[in-house]
Amino acid sequence: MKHQAKALPVKQLPSKEKRHQLFGSVKPAPKTKPVDKMHMADLQNTKKDFLFDLDAVGVTKVKHPILIYSFMPPYTQTSVAEFTFTSSLKQTNKGTNMSRFIEQLASYQKNGFSTDLELLKKFTKDMAKRVEQQDATIEVSFPWFFERQAPDTSLIGLNHANASIKMEYHETKGFHIQLSLGVSITTLCPCSKEISEYSAHNQRGNVTMEIRVSDDYQEEDLDWKKVLLEAAESNASARLHPILKRTDEKFVTEQAYENPRFVEDMVRLIAADLYETPFIEKFKVTCQNEESIHMHDAIAEITYDKTKGI
Template identity: 65%
Template sequence: MENIKIKSLPNKEERHRLFGSVPPGPKTKPTEKNKMSDLQNVEKDFLFDIDTVGIANVKHPIFVNSNLQPTHQTTVATFQFESSISKNNKGTNMSRFTEQLNQYHEQGFTADLSTLKSFTYELAQRLGKDDATISVAFPWFYERKGPQSNLVGMNHADISITVSYDAKKGYSVVASLSALITTLCPCSKEISEYSAHNQRGNVTMEVTFTDDFDDTSLDWKELLLEAAESNASARIHPVLKRPDEKIVTEQAYENPRFVEDMVRLVAADLYEMTFVRKFKVSCRNEESIHMHDAIASLTYDKEK
């Protein structure tokens, strides 16, 4: 369509009217908060208790501490906040969730267990409830060097932490880490005259911490990452020169792994971690010569 030169435009107010804007109507309802109706706090028999109510998919910057470089980093987290309500309450005050999040942000929100526990306790108090839960998911970055060149690049793993507070039961902390690895097929290596197919795998570990665990003494992220990577055929690298690539591919050939092997080997490492009470390990390989993915998972509770 040919553009026709416009000689002059109506002013912005006239343009808005042209596209449907109308003047404000009469205002009859109160503007002072103490005079406004609060439907969420209505108390009546509303038939059922609600297990959880809250807000989800809240993106916000946070700080993360790490034993690996960079030791103090900023990342973007996705939050979810929940609490229960009884059948005698109509709803919850959604604004209180984000109000508290902003207060913690102003203080420098670091996603460690101590801070998250304090957050859930204070959130329960703010809501006037006996329980509250915070879930936070974020990418955690760490430096990785080429095995011979020592050239540095940045890798990342996906972290999630869920902290629940209950006035009677105390705290519950569940965390997960998902990391990418390389796996080389043992069957392909066994039956082929030369070479073997390999693929990228994704190992996910979901762990429940012991009640007395405090992450100020050790970095659980680093330990879970090592459990995944040290049991793989080879590690993933952001920067590889030819001498590095030779080392990595030969290492993968020397350490073939099925998905079944991966979950069992990682489970053995988690079993030896005294701060882990129970865990689930899963692995998904994006097969390079098949149309499907290969998957395996394993769950173990040390207290049973």
């Protein structure tokens, strides 16, 4: 015999309008304020003495797709970047027009927005005009991917570093460009290697390099991301790899043992490479090791201005 399905109980619900009323919705109140822009109050453009100039005002944590061009494969990649857009504000202005920063981004997106420095220069200068200020700053942070080949098997996967660009424009001072790259590496403890009968502890190190570039730097001739990546990885105990088979692991482990590094060693060696790079005028290098035998991290930092010799 076939079993007949039991009829499910039916709940009688009020209409959607009544459900909304149940949860607090009310009818619109009579409208008394202007609905056309010409008659609306413009508080941001109020002109009075508002006590202080502002160094920066704008919008931050703006996520947006962006094109990245690289000298390492993948040569063109699409990523999601996080933006901050700001300008200064005079004491006589109450506020800035926040929507104009996003309007500027939307207008550039139509033709494809990228991390190209020349494009960002034009964008920042145009943004200053749009918000009617003498200066503007754009900060953009994004993950940059690059292929990494295993040392013995040659298997290829993708690694990434965290890149950022800070572009400042002033109508009389021109442009100021600061670039940054965060790279993860392996370091093996020299002290552990020295005092132990065998083996040595190692850890992941996180290197951050911030640089100021010269006015004549041309990105199409030399990719700053690749330069900074090499400065960090070539001075480490070993590079990180997305794919390692047994023969690769043996190679990397032995390489790290042959190249022990303190955090102090890392920042000094990287600083030497950045000092020898012609287009870099000023740099700051930080290395922070996630210690494998301590609860704390180890950190070292160095700043050097080549234009001042200090």
